[in-house]
Amino acid sequence: MAKGNVSLSVIRRLPRYHRFLRELAEGGVVRISSGDLSKRMGLTASQIRQDLNCFGGFGQQGYGYNVKALYEEISKILGLGISRKTILIGAGNLGRAVTQHMDFSARGFELIGMFDVNPELIGEKIGGVEIYDSSYIAEFCEKHHPTIAILCIPKEAAKELAKVLVSHGIKGFWNFSHYDLAIDYDDIAVENVHLGDSLSILCYRVHELENSDEGAPAEK
Amino acid sequence: MAKGNVSLSVIRRLPRYHRFLRELAEGGVVRISSGDLSKRMGLTASQIRQDLNCFGGFGQQGYGYNVKALYEEISKILGLGISRKTILIGAGNLGRAVTQHMDFSARGFELIGMFDVNPELIGEKIGGVEIYDSSYIAEFCEKHHPTIAILCIPKEAAKELAKVLVSHGIKGFWNFSHYDLAIDYDDIAVENVHLGDSLSILCYRVHELENSDEGAPAEK
CATH class of the missing domain: 3.40.50.720 (NAD(P)-binding Rossmann-like Domain)
Known part of the structure; x- marks a missing residue:
């Protein structure tokens, strides 16, 4: 679909959408709203709508996303399945x-x-x-x-x-x-x-938590 | 230093700066310009200046960065060295x-x-x-x-x-x-x-290259 508009940060999130959608499909879910998907993925519903709108035509206001169609489209965008x-x-x-x-x-x-x-x-x-x-x-x-x-x-x-x-x-x-x-x-x-x-980033996160525990407000 | 202003995307780059600075220090380099650092790291000099300015006081116009001081400051920000x-x-x-x-x-x-x-x-x-x-x-x-x-x-x-x-x-x-x-x-x-x-992202990147090879211009 409208691939030219897709930024690298959206692409970086695609494998996660792909994983969650596969699980939903395996669990027999046919459609899902951006709200439900957001609860499962820990993203905001608006972020999800924004990300998935990049590929056009999958969400229908009030009807949610077709899980299988979206999964397959993301597979295609990622180039999965080519040997x-x-x-x-x-x-x-x-x-x-x-x-x-x-x-x-x-x-x-x-x-x-x-x-x-x-x-x-x-x-x-x-x-x-x-x-x-x-x-x-x-x-x-x-x-x-x-x-x-x-x-x-x-x-x-x-x-x-x-x-x-x-x-x-x-x-x-x-x-x-x-x-x-x-x-x-x-x-x-x-x-x-x-x-x-990655381990250094964990170190940073723990360090940040420790500092906020000690009374200093957590900084963004 | 001015930690409250540091965004997550800058934090994500810190371990890389940290690695490069350690290598420079081990190689006996005392100061480095943002231009030289940018060539080694594949970032633009302006990106580097912007990132490192978040921590204040390390770059001096025309003198570059003090490698050891910057390395140690980044270690401290990442919370490294605490057991x-x-x-x-x-x-x-x-x-x-x-x-x-x-x-x-x-x-x-x-x-x-x-x-x-x-x-x-x-x-x-x-x-x-x-x-x-x-x-x-x-x-x-x-x-x-x-x-x-x-x-x-x-x-x-x-x-x-x-x-x-x-x-x-x-x-x-x-x-x-x-x-x-x-x-x-x-x-x-x-x-x-x-x-x-990560492997899916590699798949995407290769797929994108293949498509641009086939004549379609590479899209961002």
């Missing part, structure tokens, strides 16, 4: 946890190979996906044409490796390394996951 | 990866116990921290007074368990379960980590 060959670099603790924890295929990511520099891991399979030697990455890319790479490697290795991967056809990075990849590339999709930053 | 007793619930793949991957103590989180319902895991130690039976959580909290809980458990378990934890003194949650905890609690600090949402 994309994906590789994961760094089969250490984090890489393995990500592999075992995530339902990649539900989002259209088909994990076809994992890579590590640790010789003890080579040949092992996780969830049916084999771990190869990292020196084989370029050849593997030429042969199998993955377009997405998940980076679970240290910061020091990420910058150089990203260059190699981009030159071999990788278009999107899910980046758990502490290196901000997006800085180097304009025409590549990067989603950085900084768990450390 | 907080922390427990982790769910010692499966994700919980173990988080434990082994994160430098908790650098941010003032002291991991004092892990909990799981799987009897095979009870008694095991990860990074020196013991895994206890989940039925022991309440008693453990009464004895050791942790204030932070990391939830690496399924959505279904998160809601009920959060209630128990809050009633036993937990003030902050780092929540990897797919349940949006913040909705239930006003006076508790919650940082939700939705890896699935």
Whole structure:
């Protein structure tokens, strides 16, 4: 629908709408008002109306939203369900946890190979996906044409490796390394996951609560 | 400094400033201009000046920022370095990866116990921290007074368990379960980590790139 008007902050909220709508649909809910949705999601009804109006035509005054239609439209906007060959670099603790924890295929990511520099891991399979030697990455890319790479490697290795991967056809990075990849590339999709930053934000929130407990009014 | 004026979106960027400033300090850099910092961070110099002006007094026209002073001020604002007793619930793949991957103590989180319902895991130690039976959580909290809980458990378990934890003194949650905890609690600090949402955003970004490749102009 009217995609050109959708800001990044609305896009960032779409996966949440998507999750809630899926649950509603699974629970047999056919229509939902922005008021009900707002109670479930902890957003204001007006925020929800504003966000969803970006995609046009789903809410009807007094009738609420068609859950299934809205769910499918958001799936389409997010580009979910298109199959994309994906590789994961760094089969250490984090890489393995990500592999075992995530339902990649539900989002259209088909994990076809994992890579590590640790010789003890080579040949092992996780969830049916084999771990190869990292020196084989370029050849593997030429042969199998993955377009997405998940980076679970240290910061020091990420910058150089990203260059190699981009030159071999990788278009999107899910980046758990502490290196901000997006800085180097304009025409590549990067989603950085900084768990450390997230933990720092929790720290800030707790600190703020503690200070407001001590009598100082909570500041916005 | 002038904390009352700092918006959530600036706060969200603080951990990144913090990371970059630490690296600069470690590299022996004493002062840096907003222009240089902007090149490294991929933000505009004016954005950086605006963000950092919220804390007052660090930039001097023509002299740049004092790296160490700014780093320390941001540490203080984030509440880093205050020691907080922390427990982790769910010692499966994700919980173990988080434990082994994160430098908790650098941010003032002291991991004092892990909990799981799987009897095979009870008694095991990860990074020196013991895994206890989940039925022991309440008693453990009464004895050791942790204030932070990391939830690496399924959505279904998160809601009920959060209630128990809050009633036993937990003030902050780092929540990897797919349940949006913040909705239930006003006076508790919650940082939700939705890896699935992040992967959906990557999906959107790649999809957007593909569409712009096909000739349609990229829309904002």
